[in-house]
Every structure is written in structure tokens, then in C-alpha cells.
Amino acid sequence: MNWPLLVRTDSPEETKDVAARLASVCGCGDIVLLNGELGAGKTAFAQGFAAALGVEGPVTSPTFTLVRQYRCADSNPIETLIHADVYRTESLP
Numbered sequence: 379m380n381w382p383l384l385v386r387t388d389s390p391e392e393t394k395d396v397a398a399r400l401a402s403v404c405g406c407g408d409i410v411l412l413n414g415e416l417g418a419g420k421t422a423f424a425q426g427f428a429a430a431l432g433v434e435g436p437v438t439s440p441t442f443t444l445v446r447q448y449r450c451a452d453s454n455p456i457e458t459l460i461h462a463d464v465y466r467t468e469s470l471p
Contacts, residue, residue, distance in 0.1 A: 393419040394426025401430035406456050424461050431456055439463060 387393040400410065410427070412420045421439045428437040432451020440446040440463045448459040 387419065390419065390422040393422040394429065397423040397426030398430035401427045404456070428459055428461070431459055433459060437461065 385396050387396055404410065412423055414420050421437070424439075425437045428448055428450075431448075432454050433448040434451075435448075437448060438446070440461055444464070445460060445462045448461065450456050450459055
């Protein structure tokens with residue numbers, strides 16, 4: 379596998395499916411960074427990723443709060459999914 383991994387999807391459902399497959403190989407402490415324009419599917423990706431981890435309830439963009447935390451299913455070794463939106467920051471530390 380080559381990094382960065384570039385995947386093109388044609389629908390929100392396909393994006394969620396790719397995210398779910400990636401979530402199945404991620405573990406505690408792994409970081410997934412998404413880069414894309416408004417409407418590119420970043421939130422759809424987060425929704426598919428979260429669903430695969432057993433997150434219940436809606437997963438929404440943290441645009442105005444910057445960070446949202448979601449509790450994963452008890453059966454999942456990943457306890458918390460942290461979803462951050464840093465588009466307003468000029469750079470990451």
C-alpha cells in the first residue's frame with residue numbers, strides 16, 4: 379500500500395463503505411487525516427468510520443465546535459473516536 383492513500387468514490391454510500399473498511403484495520407492511537415474541499419465527503423467518511431466502530435447516534439461535522447468525541451461500542455477496542463475539523467487553523471502544531 380502506498381501513502382498517502384488516494385481513493386475516489388462516486389457517492390456518499392461508497393465513501394462510507396471505504397471508511398468502514400479502513401476502520402476495521404485501525405487501532406487505538408491511529409490517526410486518519412482527511413483533506414478536501416467543502417462537500418468533498420469528509421463528513422460522510424467520518425460517518426462510515428464511526429458506524430464501523432459502533433458509534434450510536436448522529437455523527438455531524440464539528441465545523442463550529444472544532445472537535446467532537448464519540449463513544450464507540452463496548453465490544454470495540456477503540457473506546458473513543460475524536461473527530462476534529464481544523465479548516466480554520468492556519469497550520470497544525
